[in-house]
Amino acid sequence: MPSPRRSGRAAVAPAATTMPTDAVVLRGLVRRFGERVVLDDLTLAVPAGASLVVFGPNGAGKSTLLRVLATLLRPHRGVVELLGEALPDRAWAVRSRVGLLTHEPLLYRDLSARENLRFHARLHGVGDDRIEELLEAVKLRVRANDPVHTYSRGMVQRAAVCRAVLHDPEILLLDEPLSNLDPAAIELVEPLIGRASGRTRIVTSHDPAGGLADGDLALGLRRGKQVLLRPAAEVSVDEIGELYR
Numbered sequence: 001m002p003s004p005r006r007s008g009r010a011a012v013a014p015a016a017t018t019m020p021t022d023a024v025v026l027r028g029l030v031r032r033f034g035e036r037v038v039l040d041d042l043t044l045a046v047p048a049g050a051s052l053v054v055f056g057p058n059g060a061g062k063s064t065l066l067r068v069l070a071t072l073l074r075p076h077r078g079v080v081e082l083l084g085e086a087l088p089d090r091a092w093a094v095r096s097r098v099g100l101l102t103h104e105p106l107l108y109r110d111l112s113a114r115e116n117l118r119f120h121a122r123l124h125g126v127g128d129d130r131i132e133e134l135l136e137a138v139k140l141r142v143r144a145n146d147p148v149h150t151y152s153r154g155m156v157q158r159a160a161v162c163r164a165v166l167h168d169p170e171i172l173l174l175d176e177p178l179s180n181l182d183p184a185a186i187e188l189v190e191p192l193i194g195r196a197s198g199r200t201r202i203v204t205s206h207d208p209a210g211g212l213a214d215g216d217l218a219l220g221l222r223r224g225k226q227v228l229l230r231p232a233a234e235v236s237v238d239e240i241g242e243l244y245r
């Protein structure tokens with residue numbers, strides 16, 4: 001669960017009156033690259049604490065959707081709201097409440113995991129105890145002072161998971177988060193980025209069975225269009241497979 005650090009915010013704005021039921025809302029989202037429409041009229045809502053798993057073939061728009069939600073790309077049309085704040089105008093108000101884990105680990109390769117985490121911790125006003133807690137959780141302490149470029153891919157991914165959750169974000173944006181992780185490492189990161197974390201999650205996946213088991217809602221994209229949006233428990237593995245044919 002996100003830790004009680006959030007209680008400081010609640011003292012300023014009581015959660016009961018300001019926390020929207022839906023953590024993520026899209027209404028008619030359009031995003032283009034040049035002439036190409038990459039996200040085409042997406043409309044959905046993700047309740048706070050729920051997980052949306054996004055499926056679709058290469059180039060369908062999954063990563064672009066995550067980048068819009070991470071405030072890295074501006075929407076070209078439609079409404080995008082995170083935690084009740086509309087993007088792009090209120091992006092500054094939500095950035096610190098969102099964690100992003102992508103194929104690009106967003107770590108300095110010549111710094112150690114501990115140095116990388118200290119750098120990000122300072123940006124977010126997070127203390128060293130949180131860094132040590134996370135390094136311990138992903139069993140990286142023994143290598144935490146080695147430069148990231150000496151790590152295996154799984155070790156890099158574990159360090160990237162620490163970076164993504166360092167500031168205890170309410171929303172997690174996860175682009176195939178388990179890639180490069182062995183079964184033991186998957187168990188280690190589950191409490192941090194899995195459903196058990198209690199965070200609102202948008203997760204991309206190419207694994208129909210694993211992805212459906214990981215989500216409350218399933219979204220299927222094909223060439224930027226939303227061709228499936230239903231409770232994950234009601235979607236079959238074959239339906240997800242159809243997206244790729």
Ligand SMILES: Nc1ncnc2c1ncn2[C@@H]1O[C@H](COP(=O)(O)OP(=O)(O)OP(=O)(O)O)[C@@H](O)[C@H]1O
Pocket residue numbers: 033038056057058059060061062063064065
């Ligand atoms: N910076 C960019 N400039 C131009 N086109 C881009 C850019 N980034 C992505 N695209 C295009 O947007 C479309 C969607 O790409 P995106 O990376 O979102 O797909 P994806 O579903 O995440 O694919 P994958 O499964 O391969 O990761 C593709 O046609 C891609 O070429």
